[in-house]
Amino acid sequence: MTQVQPQLNRWLSVPPGADIARFASDAASAWESFLDKGITPASVRSVVGESWIRSKTRGVSPDAVEQTDLLPAADLEAYRSAHPMSLIRPVIRELLVADAVGSELLVAMSDEAGRLLWVDGDQRARDRAVSMSFVEGADWSEERVGTNAPGTALAVDHPIQIFGTEHFSRPVHEWNCSAAPVHDPLTGRIIGAIDITGGPRVAVPEMLQLVKATVRAAENELRLYLMRSPQPVTAAVPRLQTLGLTRPVLHDDSSSRKLSQRHAEILLLLAQHPEGLSSARLAVLLDESDLDDVTVRAEMSRLRKVIGAHVLGSRPYRLLSEVRTDVADVMAALQRGDIKVAIRSYTGPVLPESDAPGVVDLREDLHSRMQAALLRSGDPAMLNFWTSSVHGRDDLTSLEAYLHSLRPEDPMRSQVKARIMRLDRELRM
Known part of the structure; x- marks a missing residue:
């Protein structure tokens, strides 16, 4: 029991038997301290502290929940009707929504990226939640609004409670929430999350158990559906490969197809901007001389024919389903500090022949992040790997760091010195 309890408390907001008022006060002080000093107090649960750090690193505002890219009603209806979470909505309504009406509780269902598909429950609570944009069609991923139960549950792939001031954003501090991810029974992939949001009633262990039980029932319903139609409810996520390639490739299910550079540029930019891009902004990111709207619309029309109309939305242009990119x-490996994975995954510059301003900025940013992470690590093996690669062999700064990382008696020192001198001469010419 003593070994299980600390792990349990990692996912529960208020530890069993704790004084809620005292816990709330301590959480508020810890949040203020984190924002002021950038240090996570020891009293903060590790899962929350790690989420705060991710939120701050991503530039999430602690003072506002900004939602400028709500899906238009028609797009949202089409998207959620086709989404696999729609298959389990009757179960959710029966097990959770029916009891939430009149209880000041909200029941939300999101997709795998944190987009709220449905928000049901008490009407007064729904009206109050509008002020923090907790509404259907809003993006409640951790990347967008910071620490919150549905977004963080998706980020860590585990059921979790978030209490009041454990939320990263101040407008959410008066709410508590319990959420859990939902998985495709065949593939194990996350397809969305189920969340209960409300007042003090949500900050108890029983509420998280209720959400977990509902998810189990929902996944069983999906399993029965698959017995009748034995196909995964989720397809493989398309993956765009751009690093070091003059002809980018889109991998989808068991097939791979080469894309034009322009189509790869568009997909890459939209993947980097999940909030969407206006036609004018996309044009600027694609061409310094500013493409006109007619040209952008024509390119988007051609791209829809290549990858499917269900992937691309408009007003603003955005991805309606997930597209992974190398x-x-x-970036994800660098953010979690896994330099070895990052350096082996970085097979070259981003779309090396592209001169689209948005791609050029991304290319330079990724290269700079790679170099900075390597210099911080000071690992001789990784510095050797980098400076021996095509894209790192002319990196004088990393070569000098590699030299300093070697022991005085290491025979490689003379070779690295020679390379530095040669590269220095070439740069001076």
């Missing part, structure tokens, strides 16, 4: 994979 750039995002490297």
